[in-house]
Amino acid sequence: MELTPLTERFVLHFGEMGSRWGINRTVGQMYALLFISPQPLNADEIAETLGFSRSNVSMGMKELMSWRLARLLHRPGDRREYFEAPKDIWEIFRTLAEEKRKREIEPTLSMLRDALLEVPQTDAEHHAQGRMREMHELIEMATVWFDEVQRLSPETLESLMRLGAKVQKVLGFTDKLRGKD
Amino acid sequence: MELTPLTERFVLHFGEMGSRWGINRTVGQMYALLFISPQPLNADEIAETLGFSRSNVSMGMKELMSWRLARLLHRPGDRREYFEAPKDIWEIFRTLAEEKRKREIEPTLSMLRDALLEVPQTDAEHHAQGRMREMHELIEMATVWFDEVQRLSPETLESLMRLGAKVQKVLGFTDKLRGKD
DNA sequence: TTATAGTTTCAATAATTTCTGAAATTACAC
DNA sequence: GTGTAATTTCAGAAATTATTGAAACTATAA
Structure with missing residues (x-):
């Protein structure tokens, strides 16, 4: 070819x-x-x-x-x-996200989970554990979110994406938009 | 230390x-x-x-x-x-996403934009360009979405994330959830 | 079976990336 | 200015990763 x-x-x-x-x-x-x-x-x-x-x-x-x-x-x-190669671009997107999560995120999540079970021995460890907890919470939330959203059909996902930040208005959340930096 | x-x-x-x-x-x-x-x-x-x-x-x-x-x-x-290191975990998240986008996505988006301007010379090129168009559309949509959502405050973003797939219900979208593969 | 087309493995080597130490540069105190 | 502490640069060494070609393996057709 x-x-x-x-x-x-x-x-x-x-x-x-x-x-x-x-x-x-x-x-x-x-x-x-x-x-x-x-x-x-x-x-x-x-x-x-x-x-x-x-x-x-x-x-x-x-x-x-x-x-x-x-x-x-x-x-x-x-x-x-x-x-x-898989044809459906949405399928590719999802697959890629799943694989990246498995390889690049899960190992860290698991390390953090373990570390959070330890009893901190010093002030430094106590502080470090606090930081790890913040990191763990964010990653956990993001992955749970991803899990759920992933189950939506591509069509719904697409509508949702096209809605963008307006989703916030539609849902009646109050929020001040951030300036460009 | x-x-x-x-x-x-x-x-x-x-x-x-x-x-x-x-x-x-x-x-x-x-x-x-x-x-x-x-x-x-x-x-x-x-x-x-x-x-x-x-x-x-x-x-x-x-x-x-x-x-x-x-x-x-x-x-x-x-x-x-x-x-x-920046303290705010949400800021870190945003920064990382922005930098990854700049380094790992923008160059491809730009290559695709250029390629889509070309007039295909053969059947093969015509087909290839179609695939590139699909790829371009998805990436474009995802990055526009990200731009918009990024402007939300961390609080709103967090509420939105915690809502997860339920956002679809709340918005009255109809969707069949996908099975676990 | 056996012959052979097709695929995978793996050790050798090529290419790339990372890391260091020494030299060069910069920034500040005197 | 001069001297010195701090930082950066950069060429080469070390480590890692990528690629190949030959041999081993596998599956199928005859």
């Missing part, structure tokens, strides 16, 4: 951004390629298009599958494995 | 998680230390407590300041620079 200028730009960008997003360059490119591909691709096509080794593609796809950003499928009469 | 077992655990955890969060181990530890410290610390104290080189602390603090997760202050009669 040949990349057109437009698709190449997209793929290269995902490669560059990969490191900021916590995946590596080649995995970022592989995902971008799957995302824009009109049909599932097999590992050789991916390796050939992007110019990576076959083994790198194998490992990269494993990683993408662990993020649930790629799935495996087979075509009748072809024993190679094909990969595709 | 000596770390107690409780604070050491917290600091080491932030070091470990650092790489998943896009900062490195030592910067993660530095932030954790500042976060739980009851008073501002100078660079030597940080270096000594965590066992890093003085120059590493200098670079680390620069990075934390670029994330607005640390700020500089001076004490009368002491010419060293002291650092502290």
Whole structure:
């Protein structure tokens, strides 16, 4: 498969951004390629298009599958494995949020929970525990919120998002909006 | 400054998680230390407590300041620079979200905007552009939403969060809740 | 079975990132 | 100004992470 200028730009960008997003360059490119591909691709096509080794593609796809950003499928009469990226952009959004939460938030939440069970031995520990409690409460609240909101249908979520800050008015909350900084 | 077992655990955890969060181990530890410290610390104290080189602390603090997760202050009669982490947990949350958006989302949004201006030359490009449009729309919507909601006071935001999915009921939206997968 | 296409593993190495110590710079007190 | 404490810079060393190619493994067709 040949990349057109437009698709190449997209793929290269995902490669560059990969490191900021916590995946590596080649995995970022592989995902971008799957995302824009009109049909599932097999590992050789991916390796050939992007110019990576076959083994790198194998490992990269494993990683993408662990993020649930790629799935495996087979075509009748072809024993190679094909990969595709989930189509529904809302599903991708949710999946990504779930995986990030599992990897980047849960471990910390769990560490905080443990730390809060300890009996502080010094003033310093007492203070530190207070800070940890604040952190724990915020993260806990945000994740519970996320859990609940995630169960809404994409349509409702979209309406809610489009409502934005106006939700506050509609609900009759009183609030002073913050200035731009 | 000596770390107690409780604070050491917290600091080491932030070091470990650092790489998943896009900062490195030592910067993660530095932030954790500042976060739980009851008073501002100078660079030597940080270096000594965590066992890093003085120059590493200098670079680390620069990075934390670029994330607005640390700020500089001076004490009368002491010419060293002291650092502290913002106290308000909501402010931290907002700051982090803003910085992540700037670094991890804006560049992609901008690439997508450019790509969507191009006239597709082939079927493949046409399809790819369609996918990019979906991605762009979702990100755009989410960031506009975030902009607006961010202007709410922490109190309102907290009420809203505690409302969770019930917001949908209160607003009279009809929606079927999604099962747990 | 066996042959072989397809996939994965893994040790070696390439590339990148992190961290340090020494030198340079800056800021302040005298 | 000069001297010194504090900070930053930066080149190289150390550590980590990414990538490859060859070998091992697996599944299927003949």
